Amino acid sequence: MKTSPTLTSCNTLAPTLAIIGDKWTPLLIHALSQEPLRFCQLQDAVGGINPRTLSARLSNLEHEGIIIKVTRATMPPHTEYALTPKGTDLLPILRGMFDWGHKYH
């Protein structure tokens, strides 16, 4: 019988913390939970982030396979960012973190 994984090592939590432990990243992932957004829409959704930081966070999330860039064949074409299934799977965790913070702080 295969046993279910247990929390025996901090290595099993480190990859998740590396993504969601950032100040802006949880908010960006949440902003993309409804629909793909353009760079400027993400800037509006996550008020206060500067463009350089936003660009760096998006590059990292793309590198990690959390989001993908989608080019729309409009005239002129434009680029949107969308969550991948790997990114979508983070949403319940973020929701849980938010609910806990909201309940107790």
Next chain:
Amino acid sequence: MKTSPTLTSCNTLAPTLAIIGDKWTPLLIHALSQEPLRFCQLQDAVGGINPRTLSARLSNLEHEGIIIKVTRATMPPHTEYALTPKGTDLLPILRGMFDWGHKYH
């Protein structure tokens, strides 16, 4: 109608990250999920943590209301650490983080 809270501010996630963003704390909380444990049992459960670090983490978790100290009237009396309801409410989040890390890394 009261609207449900949304992830509009990083302040709503910061308290949760301040707790679970630590290297050892998620493992300590998980170790206490089954039953209250003594200091030396926690040391065994979370291999590699040094006593000074463990003591500091337990003090912080007690201060945050995540765990409580329980003194057993044995002879000699001994002290155990137990999760509070606030601490127990973190378990689904930790489980979600673990499952995500296990699935994708």
